[in-house]
Amino acid sequence: MTAATGTEAAGAPRRTARPDLVGLGALVLATLILMLIGVRAVTGTAAVVALLVLLGSIVGLVVVAVAGAPDTRRQLAPYGLLKPGVLWLALFFVAPLLTLLKTSLSTLPSRFAVEAEFDWNFGNYSDAFSEFGDQFRRGFGYAALATVFCILIGYPLAYVIAFRGGRWRNLLLGLVVIPFFTSFLIRTIAWRSILADNGPIMGVLEGLRLDGVFEAVGLIDNGRILNTMWSVVGGLTYNFVPFMVLPIYVSLEKINVNLVDAAKDLYSNSVWAFVKVVLPLSLPGVFAGTLLTFIPAAGDFINAEYLGGPNTTMIGNSIQDQFLVQSNLPVAAAMSFVLMLIITIGVLVYTKFLGTEDLT
Known part of the structure; x- marks a missing residue:
């Protein structure tokens, strides 16, 4: 044994x-x-x-x-x-x-140098702030506006699909996703045609005699909607709204409708049932959608390039220019790091206030 x-x-x-x-x-x-x-x-x-x-x-x-x-x-x-x-x-x-x-943290020996010399040059970061402060402000400002518009458009759309979609739910979701079958660049160029001076939007506004009203409130500049701040924000909103709709839909779809019925049984009307039950339970989707929208929009340069003008350049345009046109790699790299740092701090602060415990 x-x-x-x-x-x-x-x-x-x-x-x-x-x-x-x-x-x-x-x-x-x-x-x-x-x-x-x-x-x-x-x-x-x-x-x-x-x-x-x-x-x-x-x-x-x-x-x-x-x-x-x-x-x-x-x-x-x-x-x-x-x-x-x-x-x-x-x-x-x-x-x-x-x-x-x-x-x-490197320095270019000359304007025509190919390789930068590493010498702990922190001056590139001060140059990024001093020379491109306006572009940083525009980038984050336009991204914030686009994010707000995406929430205003995306939340009702996701709500309708989740609670009223019925047998058309999959079709409606497909319509939300279908723009992704087209190149981001092609979609933006298409918007340039739509917003052109002789395009359909300006034609409708002029036909309805509303162009003066829109110019009075600042949505049109000198009879043009293209090459303005609002054309850039509109392009960002259009391109990124699916990133807002889908996470919000996932959060709303998981909500048990019996909870809403229970709130109404406790003498709550539809508005307060939404405020007290549906909205808090859907906040994880709003949080995820906000990040998926704001972060790429802040660094985007395509919309400002094709829908904006010299006065609407964003930080993404400046980084692209420093990398590919000016060949000033140290400053471009510093600008990229500043952009990432600001976004990271903003996300951490946003997470602190909203929380991510239920973000699943």
Whole structure:
């Protein structure tokens, strides 16, 4: 009996001491190697050696999992599942971000230089604020207005689809999503044709003799709606309103209508039932939709390029110009970091007030 037991124990998979630390160590090692390669801290032969070490860590982790006991494989499984996503983010997000940070602290030796010299030049950040303050203000202002308009348009639309859509619900959702089948650029150029001086909107306003009224309230400038602030905000609203509708619809669709009926049974009218029941339960969707709308709209440059004019340029246009036209990579990188920093702080403050506990 004892010999059989010893033989069985000898053939059993070996238990690995602290497999969770082995998995974590392999994940951290692989991540650091990819980041070093991504920022070009190691090149040539050193990069080849680093890749071999990376492959060795992955193969070693697989061998440990296969040869180990079931408990070992169970503890290693989360790190194996995390590794593809973490390595992808390390190579294609963190490494470019660190490269951009290094560029933002560099200096161009001359106007025609190709490579910037890293010298901890924080003056690029002060230049970003002093020279492009108006573009920052326009970018965030236009994005905020577009976000508000998206809520005003998207919430009622999502409400109707969720509670009144019935058998047409899928069709209505399809109509909301169908603009995504067309290029963002093509949709914006189409709006340029619609808002042109001889386009349908101006034709309707002039035919109804409303162009004077719209100019009096500031929606039209010198008989034109194109190349104004409102044409840019309108383009942003149109392009990003589906990003507001879909998350709000998901939140509304999960609400049990019996809760609304219960509120009415407690002598609440439809308005107060909406305010006290539906609106609070749909706030996670409004939160998600706001982020999905405001963040890309703040950095957008397509709408301002095709629907706006020289006085409506946003920060995205200036960053594009500094990168691709002026070739001033350090200042462009600093502007990008300032934009990301302001958006991050704004999101954290917004999250603090609204909360994300129910954001699922």
